[in-house]
Amino acid sequence: MTEKIIHTEDNWGDDYFSPIFGDLQSKISAEQQEETNYKMKLAAKIYQAMKARGMNQTQFAVAMGERQVSLISRWLSGTHNFTIGTLIAVQRVLDITLLDVETTKSQPVVQIKLSVSSPISEWTRFNLDQYISDMGGMAITEKTIAQTVEG
């Protein structure tokens, strides 16, 4: 039986740097790594959504109308180039967002509360409606009416 050398130094190999790994890393562009990161995170998001719904790969394949579970494995591997159609279907089945194609920000809804206060008590609700109509309907919301209408 071959007897191998046994090292006991506590710091043996601590300063090891892999020349080949360093060389391979230097050949990766930021764009290439970004693309791989995106595919991996996409797969991770789909996998997490499956788990959240208690789905295994077989169940997910059935829900997606796919016969081959091996295809689902590939989807989840971080190596697959999805079609947009598949991503839309995955979004629907898992109720998640994978594609965000909104081009405009929706306008914030500003709610203006019509506040009417006045020490004058002679105004009735009819008076107020008439006043608003005379002032041009909804435009009145930008003005402050210092009137109080009782009941």
Add this chain to the structure above:
Amino acid sequence: MASLYTVMFELAEGEITTKLDQFFQKYRDRYPEELMDIVRRLNSLGKETGCTENFFKLDEGLNPDDMVCALYDVPEINLRLYCIRLDDQLTILGDGGPKATRTWQEDANLKKEVHAMMDVSMVLRTKLKNGTIKRSANGLRLDGDLWITKT
């Protein structure tokens, strides 16, 4: 985020290398694109997604508890990198090769590398169980006696 370890050892005449280095050296010329894809995916595992199960082919070893698996290999090439996946936060990378047979048992090189990882796994699990190796509080580090000695 995750930590990726590998197995370091000494060749004849004192040269230090690792299982992962050997994998890169053997296959960088024969499978350059696949190897670069593996490096990018390893970067993603470490810095972006963690080592979630979906990125691996699990249960590659002969013992259901040995945690031996393979980084997902693209079907057209089947370049296998065998690993020990402890959990989402820590994986030990080994060596591997192209899989042209139905099972790894039928390929002498793959069989050697899977068994190597099974041996490492057994030592690791024993040391984790008896406390000579411990996980750091954040799960990203193995502390303690990381030596694996063979005679």
